[in-house]
Amino acid sequence: MRFMMVVKATQDSEAGVMPSQxxxxxxxxxxxxxxxxxxxxAADGLHASSNxxxxxxxxxxxxxxxxxxxFTESKEIIAGxxxxxxxxxxxxxxxxxxxxDPHGFGEGQIELRQVFEAPDLMQDPETLVKEAMLREEMKRLNQS
Structure with a gap:
């Protein structure tokens, strides 16, 4: 099972305030x-929505x-x-x-969301085979 921990933005992260050391x-x-x-x-931070x-x-x-x-509503923006x-x-x-705490000031918020797996979205066997082949190609290219 794959899960994404979505770190919500704050006014500071949207203002470009960098995290402390x-x-x-x-x-x-x-x-x-x-x-x-x-x-x-994977784990990454994102630039402010101004970019x-x-x-x-x-x-x-x-x-x-x-x-x-x-974008205006910072509570709906993803920081990482x-x-x-x-x-x-x-x-x-x-x-x-x-x-x-992703922002270090007691303002952090993490949303945990499960990622769909191909069989959750696709029922057609041919489509599932195509999806599996695409994922294998991605792995091969990423290992090069």
């Missing part, structure tokens, strides 16, 4: 624990609409993520509870 070191220790446990797939682009589809089959950041693969929802919760 202490917080960076705490996150590195946490990521090292995830690596040693063999559950870490972002939002693409929306306001009409069915219509042209996409492009809006440059910044950690992607893990674990055996259960409970294990994902345990790992999320061990993450240091």
């Amino acid at each position: 202490e917080l960076i070191e705490a996150m590195q220790r946490y990521n090292e624990e995830l690596v040693k446990a063999g559950v870490l797939l 972002g682009i939002r693409i929306s589809y306001p009409e069915p089959k219509g042209k996409p609409k492009i809006v440059d950041g910044p 993520y950690t992607l893990i693969e674990v055996k259960s929802r409970e294990e994902a919760i345990e790992w999320a509870l061990r993450m240091p």
Whole structure:
């Protein structure tokens, strides 16, 4: 089971305030624990939404609409993520509870979301085979 720990933005992260050295070191220790446990797939922080682009589809089959950041509601903005693969929802919760306060000021918020697996979304055997082949190709290219 894959889970994404979504770190929500704050006013400081949206203003470009960088994390303290202490917080960076705490996150590195946490990521090292995830690596040693063999559950870490990816972990990254994101630039402020002022550098972002939002693409929306306001009409069915219509042209996409492009809006440059910044975006207003910081509680809905993502500041970073950690992607893990674990055996259960409970294990994902345990790992999320061990993450240091992502902003270091008592303002951190982590949203834990399970990632869909291909069989959860696709029932057609041919489509599942195509998806598996695509994932294998991605792995091969990433290992090159």
